[in-house]
Amino acid sequence: MLLLDIPSIQSIILSIGLEPFYSRLIQQLEDDFKHWQNFYKSPRHAIHYKHGVIELMPCSDDELYSFKYVNGHPENTKQGNLCVMAIGMLADVKTGYPLMISEMTLLTAIRTAAVAALGAKYLARTDSNVLCIIGSGAQSEFQAMAMKSIFPIDEIRIYDIDAKAMDKFYNNLTPEFNRIKKCESIAEAILNSDIIITATACKKKACLFKASEITDGTHIHAMGGDCPGKTELDASLLKKSKLVVEFTEQSLIEGEIQQLDISHIHGELWQIINKLIPGRENNNEITIFDSVGFAIEDFSILKLVYTLAQELKLGVDIDLIPDIDDPKNLYGLINNPLKRKPR
C-alpha cells in the first residue's frame, strides 16, 4: 500500500512545479465538479471539544472512496504548533481495498486555494490583475499561487494584524510576483483590487469592510468564514452581491450565508460549471464565492496525487493490509509472522 508522507508530496510538487500542479489540480476539480451529482455526499462527522474540533470528511463516486481526518485547534499556535492538520485515505470501491494514505495538511492548503481559483475562474473578471489578501497566515501564499495559475496577477496587496506574517508572505513570494504591497489597513489593501480573498483566522462574527467600500466588478473569495459563528462579511454586502456556494446544505450552517437565508444564494459552483446557471454576467456585478471546503475537493486532490505518485514512482510502500494466500487463514499471521520488506 502506498504512503505519501511529507517528503513524497514535496517531491511530487518539486518534480512538476507548483504552477503546473495547480493547473492539473484545477482541471481535476473542474472534472469532478462536473460530475457532482454522481458523488455520495454527506455532511462531515464532527466531534466538538472545549479546545477544538476533530472531523472526518468522507466522499465517494462509483470507483474511488476517500476520507480526510482533520482537526481545528486554534490555541495550538500559542505553543508554536499547527492548528490544522490532516491525513487522507483513498480506497477502491469495488473491493474496499485501501490504495493510499497521504499527508493532507499541505494538500488541504493546496486544494483550498485551487477551489478559490476555480471559483474565481467563473466569477471574477478575466482581466483581474490586482489581488488583495486579508490575512497572511498559513493559507495565504497558496491562495496567491493558485490565482496566479489562472489570472495575469500583476500586483498583490496584503494586510494582516501581525506584521511578521506579512514579512513572511513578502519573503516567500517576492520571486513570484512583480509587486507585493504590505498595507497598513484593510481599506488600503482592498483599494482598486479586482479579487479580494478574506482569509482571517479569528473565530467570531467579524466585519472586515463595509459594503460601500467594495467597487463594482469586484470578486470576493470568502474563505475564512467557515464554521458556525465565524463570519467575515457584512450581511448588507452579501445582499447586494451574487453569492455562490459549494454545497448549500453545509454552507447554510458554516458559511457567510449563515447570517441570511437560502433565498440569497445564487447557486452552487458545480451548477455554473455545468452551465445550468450563469456565472458572472457583466463587469459591474459584485460576486462572492462563499467557500467552506467540501469533501469532494479532498477526493480530487487525493486522486491527483495518487496518479502522479504512480507516474513519477514516488512514495513509500507500507505493509498495512495483510497479504495472505488463504483469506480464511488470518490466524496464520499470528503463527507465521511476516518479515518487513526492506526499504
Next chain:
Amino acid sequence: MLLLDIPSIQSIILSIGLEPFYSRLIQQLEDDFKHWQNFYKSPRHAIHYKHGVIELMPCSDDELYSFKYVNGHPENTKQGNLCVMAIGMLADVKTGYPLMISEMTLLTAIRTAAVAALGAKYLARTDSNVLCIIGSGAQSEFQAMAMKSIFPIDEIRIYDIDAKAMDKFYNNLTPEFNRIKKCESIAEAILNSDIIITATACKKKACLFKASEITDGTHIHAMGGDCPGKTELDASLLKKSKLVVEFTEQSLIEGEIQQLDISHIHGELWQIINKLIPGRENNNEITIFDSVGFAIEDFSILKLVYTLAQELKLGVDIDLIPDIDDPKNLYGLINNPLKRKPR
C-alpha cells in the same frame, strides 16, 4: 508519528504472547466499558455499494480520539482476497495531533474475539469447558484463543460447510487445545457445549439451530448476525433467553434483535460490568450476547497497542505531519523541502 504495520503488530503479539495480550486487552475493554458514559458515541458512517460497504467508526473520550476505516466485500473471497480490511488511527484530543496509524485487519479480529470473551465472562457459566464454534472462517481461531484466556476450555467442537476451513482451524489450534472435534452437523457440534459461538458469513436471515436444541445453562455468543438482514438465530430462542447487547441503538438495526423489539433486550454489557443490572443469575438460564461490534472496542485496542508499541519500542516512524518552526509558514515546506529521515 507512529505507524504500526502488519509486522509491528505481529512483533507486539509475539513479544508478549497471544494469551497475555488477550488478558491485557480484556482488561482494557473492561476499563473502557466501565466508563461507557464518558465516551462520545455515534453510529458508524456507512456508504453501501452494489458489492459491499465502506464504513468509518469514530469514537472518543476526553483524552483520545480514534476511528477505524473498515470495509465489507463478501465477494472478495471468490478472488482469494480478504473481504474485511481495516485501518485505524489514534489522535490527541487536546491538540488534535495524530498519534498513530495502525493496521486493523488483525486488530479487528482480535478485539472482536476479546469482546466475546468479556461478554462470556459475565454471561457464561464460570466452569464452561466445552466450546462450540459454528463457522471456522477468519475469525474462528481468535475467538477460541480469547475464550481460552478466561475459561478452562477442554474441548472445542467446530462445524463449517467448508471442510478445508475446519482442517485449517484444526491445524492452527491443535497445539493449543486438548481436543478439537470436527463435526458433521451443527446438531452434533452444539451437543453438550457450554458456550456456542455463531460466526457464519452468509449475509441473509439464517436459523442455525432450533430453540429446543439448546440446553439450559448455555451461553451463546451471536457474532455473525451483524448487519441489517443478516441474522443467525431463531426469534423463539431470543425470546426464551437473557439477551445482552453493546449499544442498543445500533443493535436494533444490525443485531439478532432486529427480528424483535427493544422489550426483549435485557440490557447493555457495560451496565452489567458496572453492576447496574445482573449478568447470569443461575446455572439454568440461556444467555445470548448479541454482539455487532462497536467503535469503543476499536478505541480500546488502539490505545493498548499504542501503549505496548512505546513500551516495547516497536513500530515505524513516519513523516505524516509537518514539523515546522513557524506554524504560519506552511508554504516554507514548498520552498524548502525536508529530507526524509533515515529508517
